[in-house]
Amino acid sequence: MASKIRNIAVLTSGGDAPGMNACIRAVVRAAIYHGITPYGVYDGFNGLINNDIKELGYFDVSNILQNGGTILATARCKEFHDVAFREKAHQNLKDRNIDALITIGGDGTFMGARIFSKEFGYPVIGIPGTIDNDINGTDYSIGFDTALNTIINSVDNIRDTAASHHRIFLVEVMGNNSGVLALYAAAASGAREVFMPEKKEDLNEIRDKVKQAIDANRSSIIIVSEGDEVGGAKELYKFLASHHMEEKIRVSVLGHIQRGGRPTFRDRLNATLFGEKAVTALLKGSSNVMVGIQNGELCLNDILVSQEAKPIQNMDYLKLIRKLSVY
């Protein structure tokens, strides 16, 4: 049966992530290939409410694939929690004869998309886009790989100072409530320890490890996830300072440097695959699903799956980090 979908809209929502532009490009180009008119919605769900929607042509998405951020801009939209605003958003889509929506973002975005889809029986497909990689139903979200590369490159730079001054650096990374960025970055950057929300921290153990490095006049990198129970790198510093170690310790909070920059090969490719898959899935009649990649295969999962807490794959990296950091 031929698809009834003639016009689709795409938006980015939540924190920006490198690769979102590659995904927008793939959605637009795949739509055009299938004879569908693509529309871009600006500033996430705000654009639906405020009718900030524009038709996107083939050349509107030229030369964007390689850039970080999102040409559609993004936001976290509080109003979308309110049904009256969702009704307005729905009306704006209807007025333009837009039949389906693709949302690129994190779990908050997916939750909004799901409610909207159920409320109005409106076809919606979610594409995972967040550096946090905390969305269940996919092994990778767009931006995760680039953020990891940014972190390890930053740690490489920090190591120059750490080694030259025999210092211990507490490097704080993003991740919201997930420690996956911290764990993977720690394993790949040769960190001596990692602090992350998924494990119980032993402050005495870290105190002894840091003291050992100071006594040996050696440098060390400790990666601290922003969501860790200790309260981040600055709090860990305060604890170590209370044990008179502050002279040799420095804190580096990487912050939003982790969200920007040119996407890596993996993020560009995944974003492109996800965008095309979302369009073809809509044409085949899918709705309320998210696109993902699991065990190297593209997949579609119920969007509800994205709301479950995502267990960390490769928690074993923790043992590896520790095994390789015994003096």
Ligand code: F6P
């Ligand atoms: O969800 C992505 C993320 O970068 C988290 O890692 C971080 O906690 C949060 O967004 C920061 O959000 P913002 O600075 O955009 O408010």
